[in-house]
Amino acid sequence: xxxxxxxxxxxxxxxxxxxxxxxxxxxxxxxxxxxxxxxxxxxxxxxxxxxxxxxxxxxxxxxxxxxxxxxxxxxxxxxxxxxxxxxxxxxxxxxxxxxxxxxxxxxxxxxxxxxxxxxxxxxxxxxxxxxxxxxxxxxxxxxxxxxxxxxxxxxxxxxxxxxxxxxxxxxxxxxx
Amino acid sequence: xxxxxxxxxxxxxxxxxxxxxxxxxxxxxxxxxxxxxxxxxxxxxxxxxxxxxxxxxxxxxxxxxxxxxxxxxxxxxxxxxxxxxxxxxxxxxxxxxxxxxxxxxxxxxxxxxxxxxxxxxxxxxxxxxxxxxxxxxxxxxxxxxxxxxxxxxxxxxxxxxxxxxxxxxxxxxxxxxxxxxxxxxxxxxxxxxxxxxxxxxxxxxxxxxxxxxxxxxxxxxxxxxxxxxxxxxxxxxxxxxxxxxxxxxxxxxxxxxxxxxxxxxxxxxxxxxxxxxxxxxxxxxxxxxxxxxxxxxxxxxxxxxxxxxxxxxxxxxxxxxxxxxxxxxxxxxxxxxxxxxxxxxxxxxxxxxxxxxxxxxxxxxxxxxxxx
Numbered sequence: 001x002x003x004x005x006x007x008x009x010x011x012x013x014x015x016x017x018x019x020x021x022x023x024x025x026x027x028x029x030x031x032x033x034x035x036x037x038x039x040x041x042x043x044x045x046x047x048x049x050x051x052x053x054x055x056x057x058x059x060x061x062x063x064x065x066x067x068x069x070x071x072x073x074x075x076x077x078x079x080x081x082x083x084x085x086x087x088x089x090x091x092x093x094x095x096x097x098x099x100x101x102x103x104x105x106x107x108x109x110x111x112x113x114x115x116x117x118x119x120x121x122x123x124x125x126x127x128x129x130x131x132x133x134x135x136x137x138x139x140x141x142x143x144x145x146x147x148x149x150x151x152x153x154x155x156x157x158x159x160x161x162x163x164x165x166x167x168x169x170x171x172x173x174x175x176x
Numbered sequence: 177x178x179x180x181x182x183x184x185x186x187x188x189x190x191x192x193x194x195x196x197x198x199x200x201x202x203x204x205x206x207x208x209x210x211x212x213x214x215x216x217x218x219x220x221x222x223x224x225x226x227x228x229x230x231x232x233x234x235x236x237x238x239x240x241x242x243x244x245x246x247x248x249x250x251x252x253x254x255x256x257x258x259x260x261x262x263x264x265x266x267x268x269x270x271x272x273x274x275x276x277x278x279x280x281x282x283x284x285x286x287x288x289x290x291x292x293x294x295x296x297x298x299x300x301x302x303x304x305x306x307x308x309x310x311x312x313x314x315x316x317x318x319x320x321x322x323x324x325x326x327x328x329x330x331x332x333x334x335x336x337x338x339x340x341x342x343x344x345x346x347x348x349x350x351x352x353x354x355x356x357x358x359x360x361x362x363x364x365x366x367x368x369x370x371x372x373x374x375x376x377x378x379x380x381x382x383x384x385x386x387x388x389x390x391x392x393x394x395x396x397x398x399x400x401x402x403x404x405x406x407x408x409x410x411x412x413x414x415x416x417x418x419x420x421x422x423x424x425x426x427x428x429x430x431x432x433x434x435x436x437x438x439x440x441x442x443x444x445x446x447x448x449x450x451x452x453x454x455x456x457x458x459x460x461x462x463x464x465x466x467x468x469x470x471x472x473x474x475x476x477x478x479x480x481x482x483x484x485x486x487x488x489x490x491x492x493x494x495x496x497x498x499x500x501x502x503x504x505x506x507x508x509x510x511x512x513x514x515x516x517x518x519x520x521x522x523x524x525x526x527x528x529x530x531x532x533x534x535x536x537x538x539x540x541x542x543x544x545x546x547x548x
Binding site for chain 1: 184186190191192193195196197198200201202203204205208209212213215216217219220222
């Protein structure tokens with residue numbers, strides 16, 4: 001329905017408004033869990049939806065619309081984190097430490113100590129493992145949907161998820 | 177396993193993770209998602225506005241962005257230079273790298289210039305302009321030596337030129353030497369030209385024949401005396417005018433009296449008391465005797481007048497009385513000025529008429545008027 005309205009130029013803005021209302025929070029939280037900082041997430045979510053606006057006319061309906069937008073958001077997050085690493089000339093681990101500090105000082109984190117520890121554990125994971133875990137743990141997405149988002153086979157995703165969970169469990173157990 | 181992984185049963189295998197609250201630990205500012213859609217709608221229009229070339233109502237100077245990078249770099253350089261705490265001054269790049277060599281070269285140059293062996297000195301900046309001066313001299317020499325100079329000199333001019341110059345020098349030296357044997361007043365030559373010109377003007381003025389006026393010979397020799405005589409004569413005539421007098425109010429009553437007489441009207445008679453009239457002579461004989469006495473008296477008077485000379489008569493005239501007060505020399509000077517020699521005598525003798533006092537006075541007055 002949204003796509004059909006979007007094809008008509010007269011109802012294109014209306015279709016885009018519907019799209020925003022339906023997916024803006026899912027996309028935001030997907031980004032926020034990756035970049036931790038709210039302001040960074042805010043910038044990225046706007047960029048994601050601008051790209052959606054630009055490319056929605058060429059979207060092929062053989063895929064899920066929301067998995068397509070997740071893919072865009074995932075790519076934006078990875079690009080952002082890589083730029084941040086290059087800009088600060090630090091390794092990805094250093095970026096993880098920086099994000100951990102941000103998490104500690106953030107006014108927009110209301111989790112308890114265990115939740116905070118989980119986030120710190122997630123920051124130690126590689127990007128793809130973190131993405132798989134987040135989409136599985138928080139968004140309860142199926143492997144097929146995650147595969148469409150990340151462009152990775154389901155088997156690889158399962159392996160990544162297994163590794164991610166083991167690392168997190170180990171992190172939670174090893175550190176107080 | 178696969179089915180377990182598609183639901184949340186997998187978490188049971190991880191006791192530590194299972195203890196974690198699965199809810200979202202993050203939060204957003206209040207009403208964030210209420211305004212997120214609107215902000216995204218605005219944000220998505222920005223690229224369209226950029227593509228349209230719209231600047232949102234703002235404009236920049238022409239070629240601003242072409243020079244922006246250079247301007248920023250210049251500004252950065254300036255800021256860096258200003259923020260340099262050490263000196264506050266800037267030096268050319270690589271200045272200190274060549275400073276030692278430059279100082280040594282300068283020392284060598286100074287030593288070479290100040291060396292005592294040369295014994296010669298040149299004006300400041302001489303060598304700076306030497307090359308151009310030599311080139312200019314070469315150009316002038318080449319120009320002078322070319323056959324097509326465009327000027328010509330008399331034949332043999334250059335053969336005698338040296339001698340002429342030497343002669344001229346000798347003359348100038350001779351003229352300028354202080355031992356001339358003559359002396360002139362100080363500043364004489366300074367005013368000589370003006371004096372000569374003034375003298376020429378005076379000579380030309382004196383020699384010009386076209387003055388338009390002439391005076392008799394010796395005119396200016398007697399001019400002063402003549403003027404003095406004229407002054408005395410004028411004074412005498414003025415006294416003559418004052419010698420006649422009329423009663424007070426005479427001319428005021430004269431017109432009225434003439435009018436009364438011509439028109440026959442009588443003026444207002446004054447009340448005059450007539451006195452007693454007494455007749456002194458009443459007889460006719462006394463009247464004839466009185467007439468005879470008058471006739472004898474008149475005749476005797478005429479006889480006496482005929483017998484007495486013109487000199488006596490002249491001495492009794494008014495003019496004689498007035499002129500007797502004037503010095504004789506003044507009268508002579510006056511007559512020489514105004515009357516030709518023998519003129520008066522000629523006039524008096526040739527007319528063969530009697531000249532009375534009134535005629536003579538009128539003649540003198542007329543003569544004076546004509547002179548004035």
